[in-house]
Amino acid sequence: MGKINSNITQMRYLSDRDLRMLIALASIGEHYRPLNLQGLDLTGADLSHAFLNHANLTDVNLTNANLENALLFGAYLHDANLTGANLRNADLTNTYLRGAKFTNADLRGTKFSGALFKDNDFTGARTDSSTSGL
Numbered sequence: 001m002g003k004i005n006s007n008i009t010q011m012r013y014l015s016d017r018d019l020r021m022l023i024a025l026a027s028i029g030e031h032y033r034p035l036n037l038q039g040l041d042l043t044g045a046d047l048s049h050a051f052l053n054h055a056n057l058t059d060v061n062l063t064n065a066n067l068e069n070a071l072l073f074g075a076y077l078h079d080a081n082l083t084g085a086n087l088r089n090a091d092l093t094n095t096y097l098r099g100a101k102f103t104n105a106d107l108r109g110t111k112f113s114g115a116l117f118k119d120n121d122f123t124g125a126r127t128d129s130s131t132s133g134l
Contacts, residue, residue: 025078048086107131 016026034054041061048066053073064084072092079099087102089109096116104124112133127134 107134 004020011130033054037060038056038058042065043063045060045065047070048068052075053071055075057075058078061081062085063081065092066086068086068088070090072090072095074094076096077094077100081101082105083101083103085105085112088106092115093111094114097120098118100112102125103121108124108126108128109130111115115133
């Protein structure tokens, strides 16, 4: 038998297009249900303008992802890695943020109103006067 590649969990199987289709299908009509993306590696994903309200993003790797203008109202970001991510003008209102890493993330214009914070890392994150709720 061949050796199993231990890095298989590190590979990304969904293209940005497929990911957007999944988000769209889960976000419309009477069949709306929050997405469970727990544990996925979405490094570098283009999720700009994505509708991720109430999504479970526990342990998701969003390093260098583009979440500009994304809607994450009420999302659950426990131990999510957003290092270097672009969250400009994203809406993280009422999100649960515990152990999330925003190291060197662009948070200019991001809304954190009503968010619950605990043990997050904002080292080097860029904010401006339009960033709210931090």
